[in-house]
Amino acid sequence: xxxPAPGRPYWICQAAGWGxxxxxxxxxxxxxxxxxxxxxxxxxxxxNAVVCPAITHGLRHWMYVHGWHELSNxxxxxxxxxxxIGLSVTLTAAVAFSLMLAGQSMMRMQGVxxxxxxxxxxxxxxxxxYFAVHARRERDALQLRLTxxxxxxxxxxxxxxxxxxxxxxxxxSLRHLIATQPxxxxxxxxxxxxxxxYSLNADRAxxxxxxxxxxxxxxxxxxxxxxxxxxxxxxxxxAPEAARAQVPPMLVQMLVENAIKHGISELPAGGVVRIDTxxxxxxxxxxxxxxxxxxxxxAEAGGLGLENVKGRLRLIYGDAASFSLSERxxxxxxxxxxxxxxx
Amino acid sequence: MNALIVDDExxxxxxxxxxxxxHDDVSIVGxxxxxxxxxxxxxxxxxxxLFLDIKMPGATGFDLLExxxxxxxxxxxxxxxxxxxxxxxxxxxxxxxxxxxxxxxAAALDKMxxxxxxxRAAAPAATGTRRxxxxxxxxxxxxxxxxxxxxxxxxxxxxxxxxxxxxxANRPLIRTSLNALEARLDPALFFRASRRHLFNLRFVDRVDxxxxxGYTVTLRGGVSVGISRRQGRQLRERxxx
Numbered sequence: 334x335x336x337p338a339p340g341r342p343y344w345i346c347q348a349a350g351w352g353x354x355x356x357x358x359x360x361x362x363x364x365x366x367x368x369x370x371x372x373x374x375x376x377x378x379x380x381n382a383v384v385c386p387a388i389t390h391g392l393r394h395w396m397y398v399h400g401w402h403e404l405s406n407x408x409x410x411x412x413x414x415x416x417x418i419g420l421s422v423t424l425t426a427a428v429a430f431s432l433m434l435a436g437q438s439m440m441r442m443q444g445v446x447x448x449x450x451x452x453x454x455x456x457x458x459x460x461x462x463y464f465a466v467h468a469r470r471e472r473d474a475l476q477l478r479l480t481x482x483x484x485x486x487x488x489x490x491x492x493x494x495x496x497x498x499x500x501x502x503x504x505x506s507l508r509h510l511i512a513t514q515p516x517x518x519x520x521x522x523x524x525x526x527x528x529x530x531y532s533l534n535a536d537r538a539x540x541x542x543x544x545x546x547x548x549x550x551x552x553x554x555x556x557x558x559x560x561x562x563x564x565x566x567x568x569x570x571x572a573p574e575a576a577r578a579q580v581p582p583m584l585v586q587m588l589v590e591n592a593i594k595h596g597i598s599e600l601p602a603g604g605v606v607r608i609d610t611x612x613x614x615x616x617x618x619x620x621x622x623x624x625x626x627x628x629x630x631x632a633e634a635g636g637l638g639l640e641n642v643k644g645r646l647r648l649i650y651g652d653a654a655s656f657s658l659s660e661r662x663x664x665x666x667x668x669x670x671x672x673x674x675x676x
Numbered sequence: 677m678n679a680l681i682v683d684d685e686x687x688x689x690x691x692x693x694x695x696x697x698x699h700d701d702v703s704i705v706g707x708x709x710x711x712x713x714x715x716x717x718x719x720x721x722x723x724x725x726l727f728l729d730i731k732m733p734g735a736t737g738f739d740l741l742e743x744x745x746x747x748x749x750x751x752x753x754x755x756x757x758x759x760x761x762x763x764x765x766x767x768x769x770x771x772x773x774x775x776x777x778x779x780x781x782a783a784a785l786d787k788m789x790x791x792x793x794x795x796r797a798a799a800p801a802a803t804g805t806r807r808x809x810x811x812x813x814x815x816x817x818x819x820x821x822x823x824x825x826x827x828x829x830x831x832x833x834x835x836x837x838x839x840x841x842x843x844x845a846n847r848p849l850i851r852t853s854l855n856a857l858e859a860r861l862d863p864a865l866f867f868r869a870s871r872r873h874l875f876n877l878r879f880v881d882r883v884d885x886x887x888x889x890g891y892t893v894t895l896r897g898g899v900s901v902g903i904s905r906r907q908g909r910q911l912r913e914r915x916x917x
């Protein structure tokens with residue numbers, strides 16, 4: 334795997350880590366060593382501020398290439414110990430060799446152990462910080478992916494489906510019309526096909542133009558008219574400027590379907606369904622779907638369908654949209670307030 | 677067979693009428709679009725066979741059945757409620773899914789013909805307002821429903837204004853008092869043993885001397901009912917017939 338370009342936090346950690354380490358070693362040297370010389374200081378700065386950062390940067394690359402980032406902690410740990418020992422010993426040898434070349438006397442054994450331990454400590458610290466940060470970023474990325482996936486799943490689950498009761502009753506009417514009034518059956522079949530197509534495609538887009546949604550509501554109402562005969566009267570008032578608003582697909586359709594299912598079809602004498610849209614002074618879309626009838630018990634009025642509407646609005650718009658259901662003058666009114674555009 | 681079609685959709689009624697045209701022994705005596713209308717038709721018309729939609733304005737097909745004194749031969753027609761119907765005993769009724777297939781309708785009618793023949797062969801002459809034992813009633817307790825022939829009921833146990841009905845392995849609680857039940861049931865079949873018990877004489881298995889000068893009647897299925905000495909004498913006379 335090719336390593337991704339390191340981000341700012343990586344460079345900051347590298348600079349601060351090795352900078353701190355150089356300061357620590359230099360401090361130890363200046364205050365701790367009995368005598369000082371320039372060669373030692375150059376050597377300390379060169380190895381700790383140049384060689385070590387370069388080696389760890391290379392190590393990062395190498396670990397990516399060999400897939401160490403994906404290893405479990407248990408399998409990675411022994412490899413990292415090996416790396417720490419190998420690098421510390423090699424570097425100590427390099428330091429000793431370079432000092433020898435510079436004409437310094439052979440280091441005492443104690444010094445060799447000290448330098449090796451220092452390098453080991455530095456690499457252990459580096460790897461600890463590196464993998465701690467890496468694990469944290471992985472966790473955050475996973476969290477983000479999960480949030481996105483969960484939201485999509487929730488939206489899909491809340492997507493309004495065509496009511497199967499309605500669908501099969503339509504097919505039953507259609508069967509009769511094919512035999513008795515073929516021309517009417519043809520029209521009905523087209524209505525049904527449009528509605529089915531729209532409903533099946535509803536999860537392709539998060540929002541659609543209101544005009545398109547209302548066209549489907551019309552197809553749906555034509556079908557309900559076949560079913561309900563003269564029991565259904567529809568009144569529509571659509572403000573022209575409202576038609577370009579964006580709405581979640583099947584949302585208005587679902588409200589109209591509820592108005593018929595819980596309103597008109599429960600009334601033997603039928604009633605009115607009113608669809609009213611306007612753009613409010615605050616620039617938001619106001620949508621009213623009302624039907625003749627009474628609001629039942631809170632449980633009945635809440636219903637699964639309306640919980641569904643509220644859930645979808647919350648997921649798509651957060652607090653920017655609102656929905657309410659009330660009863661006034663013998664009409665049950667579902668009111669929807671939405672931003673004109675998708676957020 | 678005289679059939680009544682109950683469905684709130686005009687086209688659904690028309691479709692069923694069209695499909696029934698192929699069956700000469702079924703004559704459609706009426707149609708109803710609501711549960712109230714259906715109840716009226718069932719009182720006025722001699723209906724042997726009921727085609728019943730489940731979802732209707734304001735009420736369900738089950739609500740209609742609950743209001744009826746006797747349940748005719750029954751075929752449910754439904755778009756999507758077959759899950760609710762699976763609970764019924766297969767021999768008690770049938771159901772058709774919409775759109776209705778002519779072959780399924782023919783099979784349902786075959787089943788109804790068989791049931792009809794059996795019921796007519798067993799039916800005694802009705803005695804006034806009392807219900808013949810071959811009549812079927814609809815019982816509902818919460819979400820569960822049954823269609824049961826009166827002769828198959830073992831025992832009614834009064835619980836205030838309610839009565840527990842024992843038949844087979846079921847014991848639904850229905851909202852009818854024991855007195856109201858006694859007034860409607862055939863006394864030749866059902867015996868009022870005590871303030872709380874009304875049982876089917878055909879299910880009496882054993883009568884033993886009980887405590888306090890009374891008797892213990894054991895019904896088939898293992899239920900025992902205690903009765904007084906006076907009621908015991910009456911019971912002996914009735915069983916002696």
